Amino acid sequence: MIQKLIEKIKKTNAPIVVGLDPMMKYIPEHIKQAAYQEQGETLEGAAEAVWQYNKAIIDATYDLIPAVKPQIAMYEQFGIPGLTAFKKTVDYCKEKDLVVIGDVKRGDIGSTSEAYAVGHIGKVQAGSRFYRGFDEDFITVNPYLGSDGVKPFIAVGKEEKKGIFVLVKTSNPSSGEFQDRLVEGRPLYEIVGEQVAAWGEEHMGEEYSYVGAVVGATYPEQGKILRKLMPKTYILVPGYGAQGGKGADLVHFFNEDGLGAIVNSSRGIIAAYQQEKYAQFGAKNFADASRQAVVDMIEDISGALASKY
């Protein structure tokens, strides 16, 4: 799957991922009204609005992009109907041949991590049969519990040729509170990054590992250091656009082969129609605004990469 991700990045010339984080305030009124009319003002109605919104954005962008990253929390908040919309979204993206990175940030003790791994990137047994619960291609993983909390994801990933992205240095303002603490003179995120590189050796693709890392666009200096510490690690970079990261900040997340990083934008793409820059599309044509925002994001990042290499 890391090979498929790399091939698709090369083919689209777009090292980007669209974050499908459908907050209700992003969804145009006409979509919400239609869904509530059909299903009532219920969890099912909200989930239907989420799904229709996602579908329109996927239809308008899938040919330009290699991957999507649905954030499960935005679905989980609507309980079972929300998670059903998550699964529908994952399945639909896979039909469109997109690589799906489930942003689930799971992580627990060994036997529990194994259950999460099985549910999201593996198969679970029911009697003599096997089923896939959610079936993403990659998921994000929290490293706080250490190796025995992470390795079950790698083990299941090896069986399935699927992978993970481990949180190293997150994009949020308070990420430094624990992640930047100095351990023998070095910030904790470097220690975690080295460990991610070591875990990565256990599950390699051709040039890159199936074990990736999450490093926020909002911390370009740290990204530069982590890039060198984890040369074979694909870096998933959130925080572009709405969270403040810019194309020029991102070049150091890439290797000299122009690969090694994939930049996520969520709100900047899916709620583009709410920005002044794309206001001329109007709420009815929100998906066209998203497509234009994808085109612009690719240009911003490709331009920055071209001027570096």
Place this chain on the structure above:
Amino acid sequence: MIQKLIEKIKKTNAPIVVGLDPMMKYIPEHIKQAAYQEQGETLEGAAEAVWQYNKAIIDATYDLIPAVKPQIAMYEQFGIPGLTAFKKTVDYCKEKDLVVIGDVKRGDIGSTSEAYAVGHIGKVQAGSRFYRGFDEDFITVNPYLGSDGVKPFIAVGKEEKKGIFVLVKTSNPSSGEFQDRLVEGRPLYEIVGEQVAAWGEEHMGEEYSYVGAVVGATYPEQGKILRKLMPKTYILVPGYGAQGGKGADLVHFFNEDGLGAIVNSSRGIIAAYQQEKYAQFGAKNFADASRQAVVDMIEDISGALASKY
């Protein structure tokens, strides 16, 4: 809800929580066969087996215990049908007036943590109406992202009089890999523990905070230190029994009021019938074995506490 938890602990004289982590290998054959016969060897069939197993254990133990802790991963592995069984379990435990601690270990950037908080301990809006997605009383939270990843859980908890338990020092063998790293001469878990105590000041019950901590029974020395660092923090203690912790190891997790800690056992209770000690019950009477294991666990812990105070 922290007051309800404390009242129920005093009333039952049982500072324990039963971990509802229904791994398939724990579920007796007759339960699985009946479920698969009814629903087929499907995710629905597996989820039905999980639910029937849980229900029997809850029915056999609820009058002896203050709280349960369903581990969501064990349900999530079965996809949507599994999560439906999770919700059914939460609802049923609440009908039985048990305090429900959802072991979900969520945690993300601010807006995403808010969605998780809303889905698990709050209310979500659909049009003009509000709904509860999963509706636990407490959930566990991962602190790796720092304050802005944790505070949305506290904010929603304040509105709802619900709470959280933040991972500080986990019970698993490799928990020290990052958690024990020395930061200015002190292990990271102490830094996290101090922060948990500070967060706790923002959402206090009477003597104890709604912001608790998770500290593994397998690390009694660390528990002793953390107990002193976080005097008003309730400590959720996993790792008793199957993971190796014993009653005598646990006394230092408690304050001198005999409160301040609640000890979880999962496999040791729910799969008691598989132990030699309870083999005489037989698989058919697995729930009676669980009840006896609860009685024995209460005696072990109360005995250890009595000999300390």
